[in-house]
Amino acid sequence: MSTDKVITAEQLTKRFGDFTAVDAISFNVYKGEIFGFLGANGAGKTTAMRMLSGLSMPTSGKASVAGFDVYKENEKIKQNIGYMSQKFSLYEDLTVKENIRFYAGIYGKSDQFIKEKTSVVLEQLHLTAEGNKLVKSLPLGWKQKLAFSVAIFHEPQIVFLDEPTGGVDPVTRREFWNMIYLAAEAGITVFVTTHYMDEAEYCNRVSIMVDGRIDALDTPEKLKKTYGVATMDDVFLKLARKAVRSAD
Amino acid sequence: MKSVVVNNISKRYGSKKVVTTALQGISFEVDKGELFGIIGPDGAGKTSLFRILTTLLLAEEGTATVDGLDVVKDYKAIRQRVGYMPGRFSLYQDLTVKENLDFFATIFNTSVEENYDLIKDIYSQIEPFKDRKAGKLSGGMKQKLALSCALIHRPSVLFLDEPTTGVDAVSRKEFWEMLRKLKEQEITILVSTPYMDEASLCDKVALIQSGKILSIDTPEGVVKSFGKKIMAVKSSNMLHLLADLKRTELLEDAYPFGEYHHAVLKNESSGQELKNYLQQKEYPFEIKETEPNIEDCFMALMKN
Numbered sequence: 001m002s003t004d005k006v007i008t009a010e011q012l013t014k015r016f017g018d019f020t021a022v023d024a025i026s027f028n029v030y031k032g033e034i035f036g037f038l039g040a041n042g043a044g045k046t047t048a049m050r051m052l053s054g055l056s057m058p059t060s061g062k063a064s065v066a067g068f069d070v071y072k073e074n075e076k077i078k079q080n081i082g083y084m085s086q087k088f089s090l091y092e093d094l095t096v097k098e099n100i101r102f103y104a105g106i107y108g109k110s111d112q113f114i115k116e117k118t119s120v121v122l123e124q125l126h127l128t129a130e131g132n133k134l135v136k137s138l139p140l141g142w143k144q145k146l147a148f149s150v151a152i153f154h155e156p157q158i159v160f161l162d163e164p165t166g167g168v169d170p171v172t173r174r175e176f177w178n179m180i181y182l183a184a185e186a187g188i189t190v191f192v193t194t195h196y197m198d199e200a201e202y203c204n205r206v207s208i209m210v211d212g213r214i215d216a217l218d219t220p221e222k223l224k225k226t227y228g229v230a231t232m233d234d235v236f237l238k239l240a241r242k243a244v245r246s247a248d
Numbered sequence: 249m250k251s252v253v254v255n256n257i258s259k260r261y262g263s264k265k266v267v268t269t270a271l272q273g274i275s276f277e278v279d280k281g282e283l284f285g286i287i288g289p290d291g292a293g294k295t296s297l298f299r300i301l302t303t304l305l306l307a308e309e310g311t312a313t314v315d316g317l318d319v320v321k322d323y324k325a326i327r328q329r330v331g332y333m334p335g336r337f338s339l340y341q342d343l344t345v346k347e348n349l350d351f352f353a354t355i356f357n358t359s360v361e362e363n364y365d366l367i368k369d370i371y372s373q374i375e376p377f378k379d380r381k382a383g384k385l386s387g388g389m390k391q392k393l394a395l396s397c398a399l400i401h402r403p404s405v406l407f408l409d410e411p412t413t414g415v416d417a418v419s420r421k422e423f424w425e426m427l428r429k430l431k432e433q434e435i436t437i438l439v440s441t442p443y444m445d446e447a448s449l450c451d452k453v454a455l456i457q458s459g460k461i462l463s464i465d466t467p468e469g470v471v472k473s474f475g476k477k478i479m480a481v482k483s484s485n486m487l488h489l490l491a492d493l494k495r496t497e498l499l500e501d502a503y504p505f506g507e508y509h510h511a512v513l514k515n516e517s518s519g520q521e522l523k524n525y526l527q528q529k530e531y532p533f534e535i536k537e538t539e540p541n542i543e544d545c546f547m548a549l550m551k552n
Contacts, residue, residue: 040416041387086414137266140291166414167442169289169457170543171550174503181487195416196443198506220507231506233417240418 002031006158006189007052012061014047021047023212024061031157034180034190036200039209040240045193046162048209052191053160054078066157079107082151082188086163090147092136096127099135100150107154121149141172145179152183159183161192165199177202197233208236211245249316251405251436252278252301257310259296259459270296272459273310278438278452283431285450286440287542293459294440295335298409301438302332315404328356331403333394335410341383345374345393348382349400356401363402366433370426371396388419395426399435406430408439412446424449444543455546462549467542474540474548476500479519480508481526483533492529498522503547510544 007029014022022044029035039045050056054074063070066080090099104114122128165173207217223235259271271293278284299305303323312319339348353360412420447453448467455462483489493502498517
């Protein structure tokens with residue numbers, strides 16, 4: 001793994017009134033890393049991700065993403081990242097190719113680039129024959145894989161994945177993770193949240209948020225050793241059970 | 249008497265042009281007081297099945313009874329007897345916690361006091377917030393309120409559609425502890441979930457995929473019927489290891505499984521043979537036999 005930092009956060013904080021959603025978190029993420037961002041519901045993950053993707057201004061602290069400052073260059077950040085949410089984010093009533101052209105166009109990619117890359121991506125997904133079909137006619141597993149390909153189509157430095165595999169069948173879930181590995185090998189940094197603890201094992205490093213703070217950050221192996229337990233599920237339970245904040 | 253009997257139910261959606269088959273000839277039975285899990289990914293047909301059994305949707309084919317009553321003919325009587333917690337939060341956001349509970353008690357001609365013992369364990373956790381609007385509750389609290397409202401008329405059968413989806417590991421564990429306690433009250437519970445690891449908490453499970461049932465058994469029974477040996481293998485380069493596992497003829501299948509890869513041995517091959525094969529690769533690895541779990545079984549059944 002590289003030592004180039006693509007995300008740095010120092011004492012990053014977000015308050016809503018007197019509620020501190022994210023409480024002075026500090027960490028680095030390196031180029032090509034698969035970084036698991038775990039935490040119970042309500043721990044502050046979404047708020048932190050929104051700040052890192054340039055959608056929400058921090059209250060205090062510092063952060064840079066893809067080399068850009070979250071306060072001053074948030075528009076630049078948006079251009080240099082990809083994002084995929086747990087809710088299916090493609091347009092159901094556009095075709096596969098139309099969706100690709102639409103998203104790539106938003107990121108300002110040339111017609112030539114879009115045309116060439118579309119055929120490569122469809123081939124990788126084994127969707128070449130379905131290019132002109134409406135997205136709503138595809139099985140869910142394919143939609144999720146397509147959504148991921150669309151999120152990295154413009155070749156961002158970082159892709160944020162917010163529970164990308166929720167509700168997906170176990171075979172597709174593994175195919176999806178294979179795509180994550182390939183993206184990381186190609187140098188795209190992957191920042192991913194999940195409720196599946198076996199998937200935490202697939203990350204290079206994992207952070208666990210509790211009540212707005214990052215209470216643990218290390219490789220899955222070291223986390224298990226530190227907490228003296230056999231699985232990431234147990235590490236998570238040990239930390240998340242300490243939470244005093246009501247879950248959401 | 250069986251609590252729920254489903255006989256060859258099929259459900260299709262759409263017009264002539266695009267037809268989606270949600271359920272294809274599903275049959276199963278649930279005993280009284282049983283905690284029955286419907287386990288499968290999104291799009292498997294879980295919600296359609298629940299909506300048919302709660303008389304909110306008509307099937308194209310097949311019959312079903314709940315508490316001995318027919319889901320088509322006796323729909324009014326069934327609605328009196330079942331509790332239903334849909335996947336999406338569907339209480340009144342602008343009513344308070346207490347108002348929601350009173351409302352549901354009233355439409356079923358009962359009162360909160362009359363059935364308080366049934367919901368006490370669950371409701372007491374949100375009672376300190378009884379004057380808060382439901383829309384202002386956290387996810388975990390909403391879930392507890394929705395469960396209280398589904399129980400307040402003392403249903404004989406409770407349908408819970410994906411109560412733990414999008415919920416973190418701690419809250420999921422707590423929710424299942426609540427269900428185990430409810431079981432003691434002899435309420436039949438049908439619960440659906442996309443999380444394979446929750447299967448082991450049910451008395452019986454139906455594994456469902458693309459509108460078809462892959463298997464119905466106790467969790468132990470499902471695992472027993474797997475019938476193949478699994479070796480758990482790990483090394484410092486897991487991607488490389490997986491590629492090597494995929495190349496050998498010794499295996500039926502190989503896939504990542506958390507910290508280890510699971511290598512499913514063909515009937516005629518042995519763990520020792522796999523070990524010998526990997527030793528030729530000249531990198532350190534760890535190998536041990538492991539028990540199959542529901543997710544292994546689900547994947548094997550999906551392939552058939």
